[in-house]
Amino acid sequence: xxxxxxxxxxxxxxxxxxxxxxxxxxxxxxxxxxxxxxxxxxxxxxxxxxxxxxxxxxxxxxxxxxxxxxxxxxxxxxxxxxxxxxxxxxxxxxxxxxxxxxxxxxxxxxxxxxxxxxxxxxxxxxxxxxxxxxxxxxxxxxxxxxxxxxxxxxxxxxxxxxxxxxxxxxxxxxxxxxxxxxxxxxxxxxxxxxxxxxxxxxxxxxxxxxxxxxxxxxxxxxxxxxxxxxxxxxxxxxxxxxxxxxxxxxxxxxxxxxxxxxxxxxxxxxxxxxxxxxxxxxxxxxxxxxxxxxxxxxxxxxxxxxxxxxxxxxxxxxxxxxxxxxxxxxxxxxxxxxxxxxxxxxxxxxxxxxxxxxxxxxxxxxxxxxxxxxxxxxxxxxxxxxxxxxxxxxxxxxxxxxxxxxxxxxxxxxxxxxxxxxxxxxxxxxxxxxxxxxxxxxxxxxxxxxxxxxxxxxxxxxxxxxxxxxxxxxxxxxx
Numbered sequence: 001x002x003x004x005x006x007x008x009x010x011x012x013x014x015x016x017x018x019x020x021x022x023x024x025x026x027x028x029x030x031x032x033x034x035x036x037x038x039x040x041x042x043x044x045x046x047x048x049x050x051x052x053x054x055x056x057x058x059x060x061x062x063x064x065x066x067x068x069x070x071x072x073x074x075x076x077x078x079x080x081x082x083x084x085x086x087x088x089x090x091x092x093x094x095x096x097x098x099x100x101x102x103x104x105x106x107x108x109x110x111x112x113x114x115x116x117x118x119x120x121x122x123x124x125x126x127x128x129x130x131x132x133x134x135x136x137x138x139x140x141x142x143x144x145x146x147x148x149x150x151x152x153x154x155x156x157x158x159x160x161x162x163x164x165x166x167x168x169x170x171x172x173x174x175x176x177x178x179x180x181x182x183x184x185x186x187x188x189x190x191x192x193x194x195x196x197x198x199x200x201x202x203x204x205x206x207x208x209x210x211x212x213x214x215x216x217x218x219x220x221x222x223x224x225x226x227x228x229x230x231x232x233x234x235x236x237x238x239x240x241x242x243x244x245x246x247x248x249x250x251x252x253x254x255x256x257x258x259x260x261x262x263x264x265x266x267x268x269x270x271x272x273x274x275x276x277x278x279x280x281x282x283x284x285x286x287x288x289x290x291x292x293x294x295x296x297x298x299x300x301x302x303x304x305x306x307x308x309x310x311x312x313x314x315x316x317x318x319x320x321x322x323x324x325x326x327x328x329x330x331x332x333x334x335x336x337x338x339x340x341x342x343x344x345x346x347x348x349x350x351x352x353x354x355x356x357x358x359x360x361x362x363x364x365x366x367x368x369x370x371x372x373x374x375x376x377x378x379x380x381x382x383x384x385x386x387x388x389x390x391x392x393x394x395x396x397x398x399x400x401x402x403x404x405x406x407x408x409x410x411x412x413x414x415x416x417x418x419x420x421x422x423x424x425x426x427x428x429x430x431x432x433x434x435x436x437x438x439x440x441x442x443x444x445x446x447x448x449x450x451x452x453x454x455x456x457x458x459x460x461x462x463x464x465x466x467x468x469x470x471x472x473x474x475x476x477x478x479x
Contacts, residue, residue, distance in 0.1 A: 009049055009072060017073055021062040022334060022341030023402045024434055026069035026469060028054070034078045036154060039184055043156055043465060046072045052467035053156075055180035057127025058099060060120060062344045063434030064469035065131070065179055071467065074184070076126055082106055083187060090192040091149065096126030096185050103190075104321065105265050112192040113320055116144040120327040126185045131431040132177035132385055135324070136226040136248075139379035143390065144190075145176035146383060151188035156465040160186070174456050177385040179430050181471055182460045197251035198262030200226070200323050203315040206308035210241025210362075214355050214394075217245065217379060225249045226323065229377030230307075232300040233362050233398065240362060243375070244307035248323050268321040270328055280331055287336040291401065296373040340402035345372075345414055346395055346432040348380060353424035354394040361396065361417045368413045370406055372398035386453055387445065389429040397432065411435055430470060441474040450475070 009029035018025040029051075031042045046053045054068025056075050066073070080097040087110035094103065101121035103114055116135045123133065129151065132143045141147070150164035153175055161183065163172040175182045205220075207213045213229055220227055226248040235242045256262055273279050278286075290299060327333075334342065349357045358377075365371050376397040383390045400410055414435040421428070427444045428436055442450055454475065457464070467476065 009045055009051070015073075017056070017067055018059070019063045019065070019067060019434070020060050020334070021343050021402075021434065022338065023343050024064045024067060024341075024469070026064075026067040028068050028071060028073040030073045030075055032075045032078050036160075036186055039074065039076075039154060039186070040158055042072060042074050043158075046465060047463075053465055054468040055126075055130065055184060055466065057097065057124030057130075058122050060118075060123045060127065061131065061431045062342075063432070064473065065430055065433070066127075067469040068467060069469055076184070077124060079126075079186070080124075087112070090194055091189060092192060093187060093189045094125055095187050097124050099124055100128065104268070107192055108195075108198065108265060108268060108320070109263050111195055111259070111263060113195045114144075115141050115147040115191065115193045117324050119325065121321065121325045122328070125188060125190070129176050129185055129188055130178060130180045131429075132383075132388065133431065134378070134380065134390070136228040136378060138390070139221060139227075139381050140225065142381060142383050143177075143385070143388075145173075145385050147191050148176060149189040149191055151175070152186045153183040154186050155183045155460050156463060171456065171460070173384055174386040174453060177387045177389075178453070179387070179470065180468070181457055181466050181475075183466075195250060195263075195320070196253040197256030197259045198264070198267055198319055199251055199256060199317045200248040200320060201251065201315060202246060202248045202318045202323060203313070204307065204311045205245040205247065206243075206304075206312040207245060208242050208308060209235075209239055210355060210359055213241055213243060213245065213377060217377075217394075220245070220247050221379060223249075227379060230303075231362075231375030231377055231396070232304040233365065233372040233375045234297045234300050235304065236363075236366060239304075240359060242304050242308070243377070244303070244311070246323075248318070262319075268319045270321060270325065280329070283330045284333050284336045287330070287333065288338075291336040291373070293371065297371075300373075337401055340404065340407075342373075342399050342401055343410070343414075343434040344397055344399050344432045345417065345435070346397040346429050347417065347421040347426055348389050348391045348393060348395045348429065349421060349424050349426040350391050350393040352393075353426075354396075357420050357424050357426065358394070358396045360420050361398070364416055364420075365398070365400075365413060368409055370400060370410055370413055372400055374399040386449055386456075387430075389427045391425070391427055393426070395429075415440075430474075433470070436474065438474045 013029040015030045051071040056066035077097045079095040084093040090112045153161040231243040
């Protein structure tokens with residue numbers, strides 16, 4: 001595993017590693033171990049070559065969170081065994097490379113579903129823990145870290161730390177959300193949620209502007225299990241922030257007359273064709289001619305018109321996977337953004353200021369002539385993790401196409417939006433970040449949190465063996 005040539009890792013391991021948004025990439029020496037001994041040999045290879053190690057799961061972070069330019073990348077996707085499963089309690093123990101997809105497919109037929117999932121089923125659970133992912137139910141269920149019972153953390157020294165809410169408590173709350181900078185989560189234990197049907201009751205609600213979006217969200221929060229909003233970012237004036245909300249609720253015991261059937265994996269799988277005719281594998285190619293300002297403005301307008309007329313108030317039954325994993329409906333949809341790729345800018349703002357901040361963000365983007373092609377709106381609650389993006393408030397995730405002629409302006413726009421967020425006491429999410437400046441990260445988290453995190457890193461990783469482009473950009477030494 002630890003091959004070198006003239007104190008360099010083996011050249012055949014040199015690969016281009018890309019952030020999920022395709023706007024960030026790096027050349028790195030990639031290793032794919034299958035056990036702890038393999039991980040430790042990568043540590044040895046890094047030391048002998050004078051390089052650092054960056055951790056990578058499925059590579060679903062949009063920016064540079066799992067990139068480690070000209071250094072070593074530890075790809076953990078081959079460590080994907082289910083270690084223990086108790087269908088009576090819903091407690092499962094898995095290796096770090098087990099994906100969300102592998103998890104739900106393993107447990108759903110026993111009537112259990114992950115408490116928290118992202119909008120795609122492909123992230124690894126180790127990566128999900130390291131980024132402390134959230135879902136469409138964050139105000140109610142919190143992030144995934146709230147449902148992790150314990151984990152094993154491998155330090156560069158070779159020490160294996162058992163972390164839980166009663167053992168190595170400080171490390172437990174720092175490694176979850178610590179973006180892989182304190183150690184390698186080799187395995188973890190999760191508590192899943194009991195479900196009584198493979199279906200959710202879903203209702204669509206059209207909203208005419210941002211004010212109505214906030215109002216309907218607040219009204220629906222007490223009676224919803226999931227709640228997510230879509231925003232047409234091209235709309236302006238009185239229609240600014242128009243869009244659609246989707247509310248989903250679990251079925252109670254007895255509501256589904258045939259739960260054994262609805263819980264079957266085959267009835268949760270996403271269809272592989274559109275209307276049974278068009279293979280979804282080619283859909284991104286059909287989308288590509290519309291992924292431009294005029295095309296996306298037309299699509300957003302048509303969707304917003306339908307949201308307040310045709311689909312408004314409509315209720316239907318949808319599978320858990322169908323509702324949760326919207327980003328997986330069209331395989332490789334991101335390729336429609338080539339060659340520049342995309343960045344997602346997601347900010348988290350306290351509820352008192354969120355409407356004003358999001359309104360100004362959309363207006364700013366419009367004034368720059370760089371309108372997000374997609375806007376996604378969620379409600380959040382605070383949590384107890386050290387490096388946390390959570391607030392008692394709302395988030396708005398904005399997808400921006402990256403083009404050579406607007407790349408510089410996009411960074412200026414992001415900096416202006418950062419200032420709006422920081423002035424309101426908001427935060428940012430490193431799994432999505434591509435453009436945050438270190439001063440903004442420090443201000444958002446606060447000096448006390450950052451100092452505590454860096455002190456823990458010095459304790460766990462005194463050689464600073466674990467690094468990524470994101471870590472160096474936001475927390476590493478000033479060059």
